[in-house]
Every structure is written in structure tokens, then in C-alpha cells.
Amino acid sequence: MQLEECDKIFAPFAGRPLLAGFSGGADSTVALLACLRARDRYNCPVTAIHFEHGLRGEESRQDAAAARAFAGSCDVPFREIPLGLSPGPGLEERARAARLAVWKQLVTEFPGAVVVLGHHADDAVETLFLRLARGSNVSGLAGMRPVSRLDGMTILRPLLAFPRAEIEAFLRAQNLRWRTDSSNQENTFRRNALRNIILPEFRRRIPGAAAGLLHSLETLRQDAEFLEEAARERFAAITGKRETTVEFWRSLPQALQIRVLRYHLSELAGREVLPPPAFLARLRAVWSDDSAEAVRIPLSGMCTFLVHRGRMHPADDMPLPGPEVWRWRSNPRFRWGEFQLELHPFSSADAPPTLFEARFDAALLPDELVVDRRRPGDRILPFGRTTELSLKKLRIDRKLPFDYPCPVLREPNGRVLWAPGIRHSACAPLSAATTQAVEIRLRRPDDGALPPEESA
Known part of the structure; x- marks a missing residue:
């Protein structure tokens, strides 16, 4: 070489x-x-x-x-x-x-x-x-x-x-x-x-x-570039629009539907979004149905889409952003999408924390935490247990919807520290040796609290 x-x-x-x-x-x-x-x-x-x-x-x-x-x-x-x-x-x-x-x-x-x-x-x-x-x-x-x-x-x-x-x-x-x-x-x-x-x-x-494999890879790249360029040309018709028509999606060849949908979702979310095949399959089934009934289709980690009267748009006010670093020691309030994480003092006489409050030993927390959406395969070590559990199973046990929007708090290595509304982890626990404790609360800054249907 x-x-x-x-x-x-x-x-x-x-x-x-x-x-x-x-x-x-x-x-x-x-x-x-x-x-x-x-x-x-x-x-x-x-x-x-x-x-x-x-x-x-x-x-x-x-x-x-x-x-x-x-x-x-x-x-x-x-x-x-x-x-x-x-x-x-x-x-x-x-x-x-x-x-x-x-x-x-x-x-x-x-x-x-x-x-x-x-x-x-x-x-x-x-x-x-x-x-x-x-x-x-x-x-x-x-x-x-x-x-x-x-x-x-x-x-x-x-x-x-x-x-x-x-x-x-x-x-x-x-x-x-x-x-x-x-x-x-x-x-x-x-x-x-x-x-x-x-x-x-x-x-x-x-x-x-x-x-032969290397030649096939080069050919695949050429084919992919052609299809993606064609998708970008079609996407220009809906660039900047939150609402699209079912007829627009029906008019696209299937090879372009998934690519245009990726551009559309990524623009809405402000980050790269790869729509899973199951999500596209549900959309195609709805696009081919001429009934007037409204259909809600959740996209995990982003939002729910509403298809009604020949039109499609996000049902939620704001899609969830991607992972962001929170330097919590110097920044007591951190905005993530429509949510806000806040540090608060507390004492042992305070009431036990709700599902939207978490308490940690400050000395055991890394200086940088990652605020992120839930991801497939996420697991958490719940407080009081010795083995990790699936975050998905814990969400289902609490009867929370598939598109439940709250973020999770992670260590830089990706391990889940806290899933608000779902479960607190056993990481950085308070103990008799704790000299500095912190309480983190999750809020929606527009109204100062989570809506009733999402309370503990």
C-alpha cells in the first residue's frame, strides 16, 4: 500500500x-x-x-x-x-x-x-x-x-x-x-x-x-449512492415540513420510501434516525388503508406519529434529542429537549424520593453524566438487587407506554444510573460513609412538573 x-x-x-x-x-x-x-x-x-x-x-x-x-x-x-x-x-x-x-x-x-x-x-x-x-x-x-x-x-x-x-x-x-x-x-x-x-x-x-467480495462492496456503494441521491431529490418536496401527505409516501418506490423517511425523521429529530423495519411496515399498512380512522404509530426513542385523513405528522410536541453530556458539578440545571434535570439539597428528614427524584453519593458519581433516550438492550441494576434487569421489562411492569418520553441518566460508559418514572439504580448509593449527597429531579420546565399521567 x-x-x-x-x-x-x-x-x-x-x-x-x-x-x-x-x-x-x-x-x-x-x-x-x-x-x-x-x-x-x-x-x-x-x-x-x-x-x-x-x-x-x-x-x-x-x-x-x-x-x-x-x-x-x-x-x-x-x-x-x-x-x-x-x-x-x-x-x-x-x-x-x-x-x-x-x-x-x-x-x-x-x-x-x-x-x-x-x-x-x-x-x-x-x-x-x-x-x-x-x-x-x-x-x-x-x-x-x-x-x-x-x-x-x-x-x-x-x-x-x-x-x-x-x-x-x-x-x-x-x-x-x-x-x-x-x-x-x-x-x-x-x-x-x-x-x-x-x-x-x-x-x-x-x-x-x-x-469478489471487495468488488461487490464497491458496487453496493455505487448503487447505494444512486438511491440516496434519488431519495434526496424526492425529500426536497417535504423538507422543512412536519406534516406530510399519505399520497406523497404512496407515490415513492419502496426502495426510496425508507430512505426519504430516514431523511424526514432525522430532520424532525435534529439527529440521525434509522427507522426500524417494523416501523416502516406499520406505516405502509396504514398508507394503504383508506379508512378515516386515526392511527397512532410510536417510534421508540423519538415520538408517536399520527396518520389521519390522508396526512401524517408527529403527535408529540417535540422529538427526543440524542445523548448530551451534563457537567453537573458546575451546572445545577440541564435542559434536554422539553425536560430539565435539577440538583437540589435535601436532608434525611425529607420524604422519600418519588420516581422522578434520585439521590446519589456525590463522591461516587463521575464528573460528567450523559442524558440520553432509552435504547434497545438497556439494562439497569435496580437498588436492592445484585443482578441487572431489562429496562424494557421494568417499563412494561409499570404499564408505561412504548413511546414513554422521559430520558435516562447514564455514566459515560453507557451504564444506566437512573430511568425517571421507571427505576433508580444501585449505583453511587448513599451510605453511612457519604459526606456529600445530591438529589436530582426531573421536570418539564414549561410547567415545572411532569403531567399527572406520568407521575409516580
């Missing part, structure tokens, strides 16, 4: 800061080297970002030390971000969500910054297979792109044209070493099993499969 082949990815972003994900592995090392070329050629400041997931003990600490040393040798500022994840169900998704929340915060600290990730051709092929199993459309199958947008961030992947073997050969030729993550051999994770067992056998049994 030749690093200059990456230049065309960086050229349109001349002068903008590059935040390079840098684990110290082979792919992130070459991605950082590509960033250094962009620093020299396009005046792009570079910062190396290292995530410490907290899962591999001493090996993980050695990875961080090696990454810091390499960044220093390249005169690159280095930042280590502790995530503090715990083993257990949904680890891959929890880790991704935790990293995404940090990336979103980092790009606000570096105006104009773009994120650079070291994903390569083999990663893209693995994503293709995983999304095939999930039932994705062509845009999902095309997966990783050299330049993409996610929740307002620009993400560059300059190594997608190069397989892992070529990347490692490049480093050996440069006499450069890299770190190897031992957890990559743990085949209990889906991606690892695909990487280490299934794809090697697939390539062994089907000659030419390696090149």
Missing part, C-alpha cells in the same frame, strides 16, 4: 482538526500515519484519541502506554479516555455507544473537527456479512464509506481500500511495531467468530472470494 492513496480522502478537509482513533493496533497506527501526511500537506492539526475500555487489565494499560509513546514520537497530542465498561450481555453495542457519546463531545471541543477511524477492507467485508444476517438494504450492506456523516459528525475511513494483510506488511516494511488485542481471539463475539472462523473457511472453499 501507498499512504499517498489516502490523500484524496483528506484533501477536502484541509485546515480542519483530525481526531484519530488510536488503539495502537496495526490499522489505527497506519490511519495515524495517514493523518500525519494530512497534517503536513493540508495543515490539519492531529490529536490521537485512545479509548481505555477497562476490560483487559494490565494488557490494556500497556496498550495505552505504547500508544502514548508512539504518538509522542510523532509529536501528536494524545488523549486517553477511560470508558470503564463491565463484561456482560451486549458488550459490543455498549462499547460502541460509549465511544460514540465521547466522539460527539470531542467534536464540540474541536470546532470543525473530523473523526478518523482505521477501519479497513476486511472490516467492511465483516460488516457486509453481519448486516446481511440482520436483513439490511443496499445502503446498510455498503456499510462503511470513506467519508460519512453520523449524528452531525464527519467520519473519515482512509484505509477501506486496503486489507489487513497489506496494512501489516506496510508496517513491517517500515520496521514499525503495533499492539495486538488478545480479546480479538475470543470467538464468543459475533464479529470475532466471523473474522476468525467463518470468513477464512469461506475464502478457502471459494477461490477468488476475497477479491
Whole structure:
């Protein structure tokens, strides 16, 4: 491989800061080297970002030390971000969500910054297979792109044209070493099993499969770009509108419906929204029904849509925003969508907290908390228990609706601290050793309280 082949990815972003994900592995090392070329050629400041997931003990600490040393040798500022994840169900998704929340915060600290990730051709092929199993459309199958947008961030992947073997050969030729993550051999994770067992056998049994898969990926990207451009043209007819007509949606080919709907929902929410297939299926069933009956269709984590008399619009006043960082020690009030979180003093003589009040040991809370919507797979360790429970099950037990709008409060690693109206966690509990306690209350700032139907 030749690093200059990456230049065309960086050229349109001349002068903008590059935040390079840098684990110290082979792919992130070459991605950082590509960033250094962009620093020299396009005046792009570079910062190396290292995530410490907290899962591999001493090996993980050695990875961080090696990454810091390499960044220093390249005169690159280095930042280590502790995530503090715990083993257990949904680890891959929890880790991704935790990293995404940090990336979103980092790009606000570096105006104009773009994120650079070291994903390569083999990663893209693995994503293709995983999304095939999930039932994705062509845009999902095309997966990783050299330049993409996610929740307002620009993400560059300059190594997608190069397989892992070529990347490692490049480093050996440069006499450069890299770190190897031992957890990559743990085949209990889906991606690892695909990487280490299934794809090697697939390539062994089907000659030419390696090149064929890469060619298919490139073709899929071209097809996806064509469909997405067509969807953007159709979306122009409803841009800026909260209310749309059923006839507009009926007129779209099915291949464009899902894409135009994604643009529409993302514009309404102010963030990237990927409508699940079940939501689209319900909409299509309603769009094809000419009855005059009003139908409410909830979209988890956003709002409920009302379809009535040939028109469709959000039934709720405001869609829920995405994750936002709350530095609660310096900011006692925090606005999230139509809700407000407030810090209040309290004493042991006060009445027990309601479901919309939570009390914590301040010394045990991280300085930064994440206010977020509920997400599929969320679990919480309820106060008084030793095992986590599904937040979905707890919501159902309280007979709360599917589109229940309240936010959740998380630690930076994604763990749920408090789900207002549902359950308080056992994290950062008050005890005899507590010297500073805080009470957090959830309010709707417009009327100072939650509506009666959402009270405890």
C-alpha cells in the first residue's frame, strides 16, 4: 500500500482538526500515519484519541502506554479516555455507544473537527456479512464509506481500500511495531467468530472470494449512492415540513420510501434516525388503508406519529434529542429537549424520593453524566438487587407506554444510573460513609412538573 492513496480522502478537509482513533493496533497506527501526511500537506492539526475500555487489565494499560509513546514520537497530542465498561450481555453495542457519546463531545471541543477511524477492507467485508444476517438494504450492506456523516459528525475511513494483510506488511516494511488485542481471539463475539472462523473457511472453499467480495462492496456503494441521491431529490418536496401527505409516501418506490423517511425523521429529530423495519411496515399498512380512522404509530426513542385523513405528522410536541453530556458539578440545571434535570439539597428528614427524584453519593458519581433516550438492550441494576434487569421489562411492569418520553441518566460508559418514572439504580448509593449527597429531579420546565399521567 501507498499512504499517498489516502490523500484524496483528506484533501477536502484541509485546515480542519483530525481526531484519530488510536488503539495502537496495526490499522489505527497506519490511519495515524495517514493523518500525519494530512497534517503536513493540508495543515490539519492531529490529536490521537485512545479509548481505555477497562476490560483487559494490565494488557490494556500497556496498550495505552505504547500508544502514548508512539504518538509522542510523532509529536501528536494524545488523549486517553477511560470508558470503564463491565463484561456482560451486549458488550459490543455498549462499547460502541460509549465511544460514540465521547466522539460527539470531542467534536464540540474541536470546532470543525473530523473523526478518523482505521477501519479497513476486511472490516467492511465483516460488516457486509453481519448486516446481511440482520436483513439490511443496499445502503446498510455498503456499510462503511470513506467519508460519512453520523449524528452531525464527519467520519473519515482512509484505509477501506486496503486489507489487513497489506496494512501489516506496510508496517513491517517500515520496521514499525503495533499492539495486538488478545480479546480479538475470543470467538464468543459475533464479529470475532466471523473474522476468525467463518470468513477464512469461506475464502478457502471459494477461490477468488476475497477479491469478489471487495468488488461487490464497491458496487453496493455505487448503487447505494444512486438511491440516496434519488431519495434526496424526492425529500426536497417535504423538507422543512412536519406534516406530510399519505399520497406523497404512496407515490415513492419502496426502495426510496425508507430512505426519504430516514431523511424526514432525522430532520424532525435534529439527529440521525434509522427507522426500524417494523416501523416502516406499520406505516405502509396504514398508507394503504383508506379508512378515516386515526392511527397512532410510536417510534421508540423519538415520538408517536399520527396518520389521519390522508396526512401524517408527529403527535408529540417535540422529538427526543440524542445523548448530551451534563457537567453537573458546575451546572445545577440541564435542559434536554422539553425536560430539565435539577440538583437540589435535601436532608434525611425529607420524604422519600418519588420516581422522578434520585439521590446519589456525590463522591461516587463521575464528573460528567450523559442524558440520553432509552435504547434497545438497556439494562439497569435496580437498588436492592445484585443482578441487572431489562429496562424494557421494568417499563412494561409499570404499564408505561412504548413511546414513554422521559430520558435516562447514564455514566459515560453507557451504564444506566437512573430511568425517571421507571427505576433508580444501585449505583453511587448513599451510605453511612457519604459526606456529600445530591438529589436530582426531573421536570418539564414549561410547567415545572411532569403531567399527572406520568407521575409516580
